[in-house]
Amino acid sequence: MGLRELKRERTRQLISDKAFELFIDHGFGRTTVEQIAAAAEVGPSTLYRYYPTKERLVLEFVEQCLFTALDEMRDGDPGVPLEKALGQLVSRALGDLEAQPARTRAIYELAEDHPSLSAHLADLVWRWRDELAAEIAKRLENRTPLVAALTAAVTIDLIEMVVQTWVDQPGPSPTLAEIATEALSLLANGELPLPCRIEP
The missing domain is CATH 1.10.10.60 (Homeodomain-like)
Incomplete structure (x- = not known):
């Protein structure tokens, strides 16, 4: 530089x-x-x-955390199993967010109080999800687009839920990585009640 x-x-x-x-x-x-x-x-x-815009001032930090992690995944070894690459992606994004706890908490608290910020944050999340889905689709050439879309949606939902849980907990709280590990265990062990059938 x-x-x-x-x-x-x-x-x-x-x-x-x-x-x-x-x-x-x-x-x-x-x-x-x-x-x-x-x-x-x-x-x-x-x-x-x-x-x-003022919204851009607030959300650039979140954008950097998310897209830096995604860029690392794109530039990484394509031979790494997708599950591992996604784990590294989540770990990097959460690590960067947790490295500046006051800013991360402030962003989410501000977004709760200001609809314009919340809308811009939602747009950012949707854009990141779509770009992640495109990257996943390249690695899953023989699977339907729905698989990539669902994988990307679960990944960003995991990040959002983990951060929101962390922000909402008063006082000393588990790290983002610890909350993410708990969430992944719930998913892996089938402990979440998920819809299993859509009635016609």
């Missing part, structure tokens, strides 16, 4: 960090773009070049 790119990345990160401080202190809705720009010592037009 050259000096110019490094400076841009530092500016981008500074804007994001200052925005989160303001969101936590004053609330998402009451924080203006002008306040964020002033805190980061950049002009509003510069801020908009990096982040076209």
Whole structure:
């Protein structure tokens, strides 16, 4: 990375960090773009070049965690069994989210209180699920598209449920990896009541 790119990345990160401080202190809705720009010592037009919307400021962290994990899966050894590759994907995404616990908790709490954020988060999750399904489909050439779609849906639902459970637990709580392990055990052991037949 050259000096110019490094400076841009530092500016981008500074804007994001200052925005989160303001969101936590004053609330998402009451924080203006002008306040964020002033805190980061950049002009509003510069801020908009990096982040076209306030929602983007909040959700870029989640997007980075999810898509970094997916990119690693895409670039990984195609000979690795799919189950193992998916486990590595989930582990990387959860690990990155847990590495910044205050930010992760704040994102989910803000999304609960602001419909626009919740809608943008849902769009992000759907886009990631679709891209994961496409990657799975390439590895399961002889299976129907439904298999890839369901596998991707279960994977993102697992990540979302684990993170939401972790966010909702007050005080000391199990790690994201521990909650994920418990969830996977429930799935593997058939302990979840799932619909087994759709009545006509």
